[in-house]
Each structure stands twice: as structure tokens, then as C-alpha cells.
Amino acid sequence: MSTTSSSAPIACRFGELPAATVELLVLPWFEGETPAAFASLDEATGRELSRALGSGEFAARPFETFVTPLRGEGWSAQRVMLIGAGREAAFTVGLARRLATAAALVARNRRVRGLGFALRPGQAAPSGDVDVAGLAQAIAEGLTLAEFSSSAYQTSAPGTGDLPQLTIVIPDLRDSSPESPARVEGAVQRGRVLGESTNLARGLANEPGNTLTPREFAARASSIASQGDVSTEILDETQMAALNMGMLLGVARGSSEPPRLMVFRYAPADLKTGPVLALVGKGITFDSGGISIKPAEGMDKMKDDMSGGAAVACAMRAIGILRPRVRVIGVVPATENMPGGRALKPGDVLTSAEGKTVEVTNTDAEGRLVLGDALWYARQLGATHLVDVATLTGGITVALGRTTSGIFGTPDWWVDHVRRVGDRAGDRMWPMPVFDDYRDQLKSEIADMINSAGRPASSITAAMFLKEFTGSLPWAHIDIAGTAWADEARPFMPKGATGVAVRTLAELPFTTDAWK
Ligand code: BES
Numbered sequence: 001m002s003t004t005s006s007s008a009p010i011a012c013r014f015g016e017l018p019a020a021t022v023e024l025l026v027l028p029w030f031e032g033e034t035p036a037a038f039a040s041l042d043e044a045t046g047r048e049l050s051r052a053l054g055s056g057e058f059a060a061r062p063f064e065t066f067v068t069p070l071r072g073e074g075w076s077a078q079r080v081m082l083i084g085a086g087r088e089a090a091f092t093v094g095l096a097r098r099l100a101t102a103a104a105l106v107a108r109n110r111r112v113r114g115l116g117f118a119l120r121p122g123q124a125a126p127s128g129d130v131d132v133a134g135l136a137q138a139i140a141e142g143l144t145l146a147e148f149s150s151s152a153y154q155t156s157a158p159g160t161g162d163l164p165q166l167t168i169v170i171p172d173l174r175d176s177s178p179e180s181p182a183r184v185e186g187a188v189q190r191g192r193v194l195g196e197s198t199n200l201a202r203g204l205a206n207e208p209g210n211t212l213t214p215r216e217f218a219a220r221a222s223s224i225a226s227q228g229d230v231s232t233e234i235l236d237e238t239q240m241a242a243l244n245m246g247m248l249l250g251v252a253r254g255s256s257e258p259p260r261l262m263v264f265r266y267a268p269a270d271l272k273t274g275p276v277l278a279l280v281g282k283g284i285t286f287d288s289g290g291i292s293i294k295p296a297e298g299m300d301k302m303k304d305d306m307s308g309g310a311a312v313a314c315a316m317r318a319i320g321i322l323r324p325r326v327r328v329i330g331v332v333p334a335t336e337n338m339p340g341g342r343a344l345k346p347g348d349v350l351t352s353a354e355g356k357t358v359e360v361t362n363t364d365a366e367g368r369l370v371l372g373d374a375l376w377y378a379r380q381l382g383a384t385h386l387v388d389v390a391t392l393t394g395g396i397t398v399a400l401g402r403t404t405s406g407i408f409g410t411p412d413w414w415v416d417h418v419r420r421v422g423d424r425a426g427d428r429m430w431p432m433p434v435f436d437d438y439r440d441q442l443k444s445e446i447a448d449m450i451n452s453a454g455r456p457a458s459s460i461t462a463a464m465f466l467k468e469f470t471g472s473l474p475w476a477h478i479d480i481a482g483t484a485w486a487d488e489a490r491p492f493m494p495k496g497a498t499g500v501a502v503r504t505l506a507e508l509p510f511t512t513d514a515w516k
């Protein structure tokens with residue numbers, strides 16, 4: 001599969017909707033709106049709009065669509081698609097992002113060649129404080145997310161060669177917003193980069209374990225990150241041994257594929273001081289469980305156990321293109337977790353690079369082992385603020401389901417900040433506790449700690465384990481085991497890898513004003 005993205009820019013068209021010369025004009029429509037507000041559009045549809053709204057064929061519930069031809073009469077588009085936007089009072093930037101994806105997916109299915117998405121700010125507009133640039137960015141992200149395709153291995157699947165040309169149509173909002181067209185255009189191109197980076201991470205996570213080995217993961221991640229101003233260093237097992245990374249090497253022992261540790265660096269040339277943000281991602285290219293082997297049912301899905309690592313690599317790409325004024329490093333430990341003849345055994349004791357010893361009570365709790373050494377290494381490289389992302393525990397899906405990631409860490413202001421950035425980026429998270437009391441569950445008879453404390457609060461004890469390797473730096477841990485993969489298709493998200501956390505990680509370095 002290709003790791004480069006050659007997507008065409010999204011065009012911005014400023015001006016009133018009737019003048020938009022696109023094949024399909026997509027218009028978000030709020031519940032209860034009457035055609036009177038768009039009388040000339042209704043006219044151009046031969047009053048199909050009135051009819052569909054009157055009959056209830058189209059009720060504007062979120063993601064409902066209605067397509068009808070336009071017959072000139074002042075309107076330049078060939079057809080219009082109304083997409084339900086729900087109640088105007090409940091409209092959010094997050095919904096706009098999803099509507100854009102849903103509309104573009106419908107357009108793709110209909111083989112539309114050119115799509116224009118109308119930016120409608122909703123109720124916020126009259127108050128004059130609507131962030132048109134933020135809305136335009138989210139729409140650009142959403143449109144781009146619809147370009148993702150997971151059919152790379154289907155020999156008869158249609159290619160992505162004929163993706164629709166994308167335009168965002170921005171009506172004159174001068175009364176309601178002070179945004180300059182240049183700022184809005186910049187936001188759209190920013191959204192394009194963030195959407196592409198999300199899609200690249202989805203491509204990596206969808207990739208099967210036999211092709212995406214740790215070495216191949218490192219090679220592709222490096223080529224993706226280098227699309228931005230990012231340097232990549234790939235450490236092999238000899239270098240890991242020199243760093244005493246006993247936990248990472250311990251997990252890798254059961255596999256005949258050698259492990260790799262990716263280090264990405266972004267640093268504005270003139271910036272030698274200030275914070276260093278470290279993004280750390282779990283990169284298990286296949287998790288069989290090791291000797292504590294998983295049941296056969298659903299094990300195929302464990303190819304996505306590198307989703308956190310993919311999120312870090314692809315966020316680094318976005319960061320390298322968008323160029324924030326802060327240094328950022330990415331660290332991704334990559335290995336398989338396999339039950340080979342030399343594999344880690346339950347009861348084995350490992351020594352981490354930090355020096356702490358760990359009794360391995362369950363070889364399937366491998367993520368925290370590789371991340372422990374990676375977090376330590378991020379600190380050695382000068383990190384001042386830590387964020388890790390991992391498909392770490394099945395327990396987080398029990399707690400929060402498949403729509404919301406768990407966020408853990410300390411201090412609270414840092415965790416809250418990461419959560420708020422994630423909210424805006426469309427990655428919903430909810431805070432989980434890391435009370436000291438939970439640390440007792442990790443007590444070992446013979447080592448400093450055990451790696452697995454069983455089912456009670458399993459997501460929290462996993463986080464407590466990671467905490468041992470964070471020094472006293474601000475640290476947030478995002479457990480994406482429930483959100484990295486969509487089992488069910490939704491209007492705005494096909495089945496498969498979701499690309500969760502990419503945009504959150506990429507936006508974080510632009511928020512340093514709020515850091516302590
Ligand atoms: N990669 C899994 C977590 C996971 C499970 C992700 C299901 C997605 C879906 C992780 O390495 C793991 O096996 N965790 C164990 C830990 C346990 C042994 C303490 C778990 O959560 O069951």
C-alpha cells in the first residue's frame with residue numbers, strides 16, 4: 001500500500017450559494033427549517049424541496065440525505081443534496097465534520113465528480129462569535145476523511161482515482177464574522193493536512209501483520225513523517241540492548257521478526273529552549289498474547305495493536321507540515337508479541353531501561369512493557385511533557401464503549417487540557433482515575449512490580465504501571481483499545497481503523513499558551 005498522499009487541494013469558493021458551479025451542492029439543513037428561507041432553491045428544484053419536507057421524506061435528522069436536480073433558474077450546481085443537520089441549537093463543529101464525511105461518502109458512492117459543501121454556521125452566526133475558520137477546518141477534515149479506502153487488497157475493488165473534486169462554499173459572512181478569506185483558506189488547508197494524516201494512520205492500522213512487520217512499520221512511518229519537516233531515527237535490537245531496554249526486548253523475544261524503536265524529531269531551527277512535547281505510541285504489529293495466548297476468536301483484529309504508534313507517526317507528519325513553535329519528539333516501540341520458543345514466560349522477571357524490575361505475570365500485558373521503556377527514553381531525549389496513546393486494555397471498552405477513549409494521567413490540568421484539545425479535534429475522551437491506592441495491585445513478591453493485576457480496574461492498573469516510567473513530568477495516557485477500530489459502519493465512519501487521536505496529537509503543539 002502506498003504511504004504517500006497526493007490529494008488535490010480543497011478549493012474555497014467565497015460567495016453566495018447559487019453561483020457555485022459544482023456538480024453536487026451539499027447543503028446542511030436544520031430540523032424545522034422551512035423552504036421559505038431558500039425560496040429560489042425550492043423554485044430551482046421544481047418545488048421538490050417543499051414536497052420532500054412537507055411529506056416527511058426528508059426530516060433533516062442528522063445524516064439523512066435528499067438529492068434532487070436543479071434546473072438552472074439562477075443556480076449553477078447540477079444537483080443539490082440536503083443533508084440533515086439536526087436541531088440548529090444542537091449544531092456543533094464536531095457534527096459539521098461528520099456531516100462533511102457522510103456527504104462525501106454518499107457522493108463517492110454516487111460517482112459524483114465534483115462536490116461543493118456549503119458552510120452554514122448555524123445559530124452561532126447572529127451573535128457574531130462564530131469561528132468560521134474553525135468550522136471550515138473541520139469541514140475540510142471531514143471531507144478528507146471520506147477519501148479513505150480500505151480495499152487495497154481487493155483485486156477487483158475500484159481504485160480511488162476518481163475521488164470527487166472538493167470545494168467548500170463559504171457565503172458572505174461579513175456581518176457575523178470578522179474572518180478574512182485568507183484565514184479561512186489557511187484553515188481549510190490545515191484541515192486537509194490533518195484529514196490526510198488521519199487517513200494515513202488508518203491505512204497503517206488496517207495493514208495486516210504479515211506485511212506490516214516492525215521493520216516495515218518503521219520504514220513506512222519514516223517515509224510518512226518525512227513528508228513534513230521531521231527527522232526519523234530507527235533503533236534496532238542492538239541499540240535497544242545498549243540502552244538496557246529489557247522490557248521492550250523481553251516482549252520481542254517470542255518473535256522471529258526483530259523489534260524497532262522509532263524516534264521522530266521536529267524542531268524549528270531557531271528554537272533551542274522551552275518545552276519539548278513527547279508523543280509515545282504503542283506499536284505492537286501483532287498481539288497474539290504471547291505464551292498467555294489469546295483465544296482464536298477475534299485474534300485477527302490484533303493487527304491493529306499498533307494504532308497508537310501509527311497515530312504518533314502520522315501526527316508527526318502533520319506537525320512537520322504545519323510547523324508549530326515548539327519542539328516535538330515521537331517515540332514508537334514496535335514489535336510483535338508472539339509465543340515463539342524463546343518467548344517471555346509468565347513468571348519471568350525483566351529489568352527496564354529505567355532500572356525497575358518487573359515480574360511478568362501475563363505476557364498479554366505487553367503494551368505497558370514496551371511503553372515503559374519508550375516513556376523512559378522520551379525523558380532521556382529531553383521531553384518536558386508526555387502524552388502516550390495505546391490500544392492498551394480490553395477493560396477500557398467495558399468502561400467507555402467504542403465512542404470514547406479513556407484518558408489518564410497527572411497533573412489534572414494537563415489531562416484536562418489534552419482532553420479539551422481532543423474534544424475540538426473530534427477525538428472524544430473521558431477521564432479515569434490514577435489514585436495511588438491502585439498501585440497496591442501491582443505489588444510483586446520478588447520484583448518491584450508485576451505487569452498484570454488481573455481484571456479489577458484493569459485499565460487503571462495498566463495506567464498505574466505506565467506512571468512508574470514518567471518521572472514527575474506532566475503525563476497523559478490515552479487508552480484507545482475501544483476506539484481504534486470500528487466494528488460497525490456509521491454514516492461518517494466505515495468499518496475498520498478510525499485514525500483516532502491523530503488530530504489531537506497534531507493540534508497539541510499549537511496550544512502551548514495553555515501549558516504550565
Ligand atoms: N492489545 C491488548 C488490548 C486490546 C484488547 C485491544 C482488545 C483491543 C481489543 C492488550 O495488549 C491486552 O492484551 N491487554 C490485556 C491486559 C490483561 C492481560 C491485563 C487485556 O486488556 O485483556
Ligand code: MN
Binds near residue numbers: 287289363366
Ligand atoms: Mn496483549
Ligand code: ZN
Binds near residue numbers: 364366367391392
Ligand atoms: Zn496489546
